[in-house]
Amino acid sequence: MNSLLSIKDLNVSFDTPRGMLEAVRNVDIEIAAGMSVGIVGESGSGKTVLSRAAMGLLQGSNVHRTGTVVFDGHELTAMTRPDVRSHFGTGMAMIFQDPMTALNPVRRIGAQISESLIFRLGMSKKDALKRSFELLQLVRIPDAKSVLRKFPYQLSGGMRQRVMIAIAISCNPKLLFADEPTTALDVTVQAQILQLLRELREDLGMAMILVTHDLGVVAGNTDYVAVMYAGQVVEFAPTTKLFADMRMPYTEALLESIPKIDHPVGKRLLAIAGRLPDPTDRGSGCSFAPRCKYFQNKCLEESPTLKTDPDGHLYRCFFPIGEAL
Amino acid sequence: MLFLAVFGSLLPFKSWKFVYEDDLGVVPFSPGHILGTDNNGYDLLSSLIAGTRMSVFIAVTAVSLGGLIGSALGITAAFVRGKVDIVMSTLFNVGLAVPNLVLALALVSVLATNVDINQSVPTWRRVMVLIISLTIVLIPILGRIARGATLSWSGRDFVTAARSMGMRDRQIIMKHIVPNVLPALIAVAFLAIGVVIIAEASLSILGVGIPDGASWGGMIARGRNDLEYSPHVLYVPVIVLAITVISTNHLGDVIRSSLDSRESKV
Numbered sequence: 355m356n357s358l359l360s361i362k363d364l365n366v367s368f369d370t371p372r373g374m375l376e377a378v379r380n381v382d383i384e385i386a387a388g389m390s391v392g393i394v395g396e397s398g399s400g401k402t403v404l405s406r407a408a409m410g411l412l413q414g415s416n417v418h419r420t421g422t423v424v425f426d427g428h429e430l431t432a433m434t435r436p437d438v439r440s441h442f443g444t445g446m447a448m449i450f451q452d453p454m455t456a457l458n459p460v461r462r463i464g465a466q467i468s469e470s471l472i473f474r475l476g477m478s479k480k481d482a483l484k485r486s487f488e489l490l491q492l493v494r495i496p497d498a499k500s501v502l503r504k505f506p507y508q509l510s511g512g513m514r515q516r517v518m519i520a521i522a523i524s525c526n527p528k529l530l531f532a533d534e535p536t537t538a539l540d541v542t543v544q545a546q547i548l549q550l551l552r553e554l555r556e557d558l559g560m561a562m563i564l565v566t567h568d569l570g571v572v573a574g575n576t577d578y579v580a581v582m583y584a585g586q587v588v589e590f591a592p593t594t595k596l597f598a599d600m601r602m603p604y605t606e607a608l609l610e611s612i613p614k615i616d617h618p619v620g621k622r623l624l625a626i627a628g629r630l631p632d633p634t635d636r637g638s639g640c641s642f643a644p645r646c647k648y649f650q651n652k653c654l655e656e657s658p659t660l661k662t663d664p665d666g667h668l669y670r671c672f673f674p675i676g677e678a679l
Numbered sequence: 680m681l682f683l684a685v686f687g688s689l690l691p692f693k694s695w696k697f698v699y700e701d702d703l704g705v706v707p708f709s710p711g712h713i714l715g716t717d718n719n720g721y722d723l724l725s726s727l728i729a730g731t732r733m734s735v736f737i738a739v740t741a742v743s744l745g746g747l748i749g750s751a752l753g754i755t756a757a758f759v760r761g762k763v764d765i766v767m768s769t770l771f772n773v774g775l776a777v778p779n780l781v782l783a784l785a786l787v788s789v790l791a792t793n794v795d796i797n798q799s800v801p802t803w804r805r806v807m808v809l810i811i812s813l814t815i816v817l818i819p820i821l822g823r824i825a826r827g828a829t830l831s832w833s834g835r836d837f838v839t840a841a842r843s844m845g846m847r848d849r850q851i852i853m854k855h856i857v858p859n860v861l862p863a864l865i866a867v868a869f870l871a872i873g874v875v876i877i878a879e880a881s882l883s884i885l886g887v888g889i890p891d892g893a894s895w896g897g898m899i900a901r902g903r904n905d906l907e908y909s910p911h912v913l914y915v916p917v918i919v920l921a922i923t924v925i926s927t928n929h930l931g932d933v934i935r936s937s938l939d940s941r942e943s944k945v
Contacts (some may be wrong), residue, residue, distance in 0.1 A: 469846070531843075660939065
């Protein structure tokens, strides 16, 4: 596999008053050009930190990052900041979670889209505005001409998310990080945005990392899925395979807690009991064990390592589903 | 009101220095002297207009300089964080801890004194010194505002978003931080203009300002001596001073709310 982005043994931790907070632990992910990978997990499992750390966007004296990130043949983790920056926008770009805060409230949409065109691609102001207009049409914003002159507060959430996407794809990135692109939107708009992302990806040949907590979003939009729990990748498989034949109890529990259309009326929806383990105190044993319905004594004592099925399906469990106990 | 005062200096009045020897201590609304004259025979209206020029010039210059330097320092400190920030905000706090007027007083008296006491300090140098002192007083005040505002804005997603598109820090500051910090800064700057006018007047009253009465403070200082005989000499500049300060404050408010697209439209 000729990989576009390869993350090896990535660890991210933060210094906090309560001790070291290990947000991402020993993550390995490989992404080929044009591929779409979903990262799922519940809130606080390290999805966003992983994607930001991969891009090197986490700054501050309290951030500790180890491991290597290789993008398109360049080792980002060994480069200086200006060098890493040269890959931003044209190499990788990111769509942010909340379209309400990810646009500058006091600047016009046109200026915000053309900004990266001017600075990164060296376009003239006029060309950049023209390109911005085309980009807005590409993300299917009606009446793009007048939107260029508007301020973010004049647009709806869905429109703003489209603008965000327009900004992210403005420099034709090879890899697009979409950090919960639909979380802040209502369901009908969600479907439109996902549809849009899918089409853009096909047209432009981008690879995409789709970070979400919604397995349903992942199912229709990705080639591979990485399930994260407590900062670790606990299962990694092709999307169709994951849903057909999951090995990790956590993935199963996640799926069970999604309401289904044929869910019996009056029956309680399953929730995963308990909470995420304390991220400043990773104890021994499997981090999911206290909440797992299949757990055995061994799970509390030893940490499982990633195991590989012959077909490349990865999971982190001693007693995976579908294996005789 | 401000504009009238600024352009008033071009109006065809006799120089404020012109001494009407026959009209000492004339009360306001007399023919020939709308606001009266003082005991030395200076026409108060003319003095007032000349004083406006001086006071407003000093205040505006000091605030612009202080604002420029202060916000540059404040924004940089907040954006870079780390050691730079610690040093900078400590300096700001030290600056703020010293009472404004005392600091300005000290600076003026040190800077504006000649080694040779008998040699008088030229007016332009006093003005320069006054401006510099007031600027130094203002830097920590405005710098802190800029730092605080920058801190709250630089953590926003759109800054990370700009960074993720490969924007340089300087570009991010100019394009994203400054436009957001500006409204708060302008509001405070206008407040500061009022404060500085008062500070300048206070310094003049204390005798370290512009000595020869070309400013409001100087007028008040001179009028103070004759309070018993001709109180209007004191009242006139005081009232004008008060009106000016109130109107700059109000102007600051208006400008802020019209610049602030978030507040006005939500």
